[in-house]
Amino acid sequence: MIQSTTPGKMDRLAAFIEVFKLRIAVVSTPHASSPGSPALLLAGSEDEGNARVVFRLHGFSEVPDDVRVVAEVNFDNEANPLMSALPDEISVPLGGSVALQATAMAFLSEAAEGRCxxxxxxxxxAEVLMLMVLRSAIDSGAQQPGLLAGLAHASLHRALVSIHEMPAHPWTVDDLAASAAMSRSAFMSSFRTTVGMTPMAYLGAWRLTLARRHLKAGEAVKLTARRAGFGSAAAFSRAFSRAYGHAPADLKRAGASAL
Incomplete structure (x- = not known):
């Protein structure tokens, strides 16, 4: 597993970045952004101390007057459970982070100078700014049970990262509780309360999310079942059909055209 340089913490974004491709495109005219599509904007005046980076999950029907730059965000939005877990709006003031402020200033400098x-x-x-916004969202957690709340939890995030980074491992509840440095009973209770489902249910959902991506890329059902951590192709097919209402072979036949 990949660990950060801070003892006791693990990289809670690494697996999402590896599995789902973050693509951001700065729009030439801020007011031309598409409503309904996730968008990131840099707004406010640094001189007035109100400069901020704002992410809107469903875009902006009306872009605020003090907006300086708008970028459209594609992080495999429909397939990515992290995107589904985000609140409708995240606003991060530049003054709260030296790194965020420096990145924003470099961004504005590039926008103004027109260099090669x-x-x-x-x-x-813009991708770096978006990653900083995601860090802020994870660190802030969530009021409601879900993925963000789990990733923000001081102990449970270790179990979630373990699942994300090694989905094919034959995880047991005891294994995951140990990764979180919690007793089995405390882990089960805390996971259900915080994430909103049992650890095994979350593991199964993550495996199926990855399996869908493999199948859409044209991978064989048996290989997908093995890579996703299912004991057999038959067990995988049953779980997939229950979750999505059709057999995995149907999705595989669609091939890359389904992406």
């Missing part, structure tokens, strides 16, 4: 490679630089800096 400007478009690529803007898009990549």
């Amino acid at each position: 490679g400007r478009s690529a630089a803007l898009n990549r800096l």
Whole structure:
């Protein structure tokens, strides 16, 4: 497993970044962004101390007047459970983070100067800004049970990261409780209360999420079942059909055109 340099903490975003591709495109005219599509904007005036980065899950029907840059966000939005877990709006003030402020200033400098490679630089800096917004959302947690609340939990996040990074491992509740450094009973109770489902239910849902991606890419059902951690293709097919209402072979036949 990949661990951060901070003892006791694990990288809660790494698996999502590896599995789901983050793509951000800065729009040329801020007021031309598409309502309904997730969007990230840089707004406010640094001189007035109200500069902020704002993410809206369903985009902006009306872009605020003080907006300086807008970028459209594609993080495999429909398939990515992290995107589904985000609140409708996340606003992060630049003054709360030296790194966020420095990145935003570099972003605005690129936007203003028109140097070679400007478009690529803007898009990549926007990706970094989005990752910082996601960090803020995870650190803040959530009032309601769900993935964000679990990732924000001081102990449970270790079990979630273990599931995300090694989905094919034959996890047991005891294993996951140990990864969270909790007793079995405390882990089960806390996981259900915080995440909103049992650890095994979450593990199964994550495996099926990954399996759908493999099948859409045209991977064989047996190989997908093995990579996703199911004991057999038959067990995988039953679980997949219960979850999605059709056999995995039906999705595989659609191939890459379904992506």
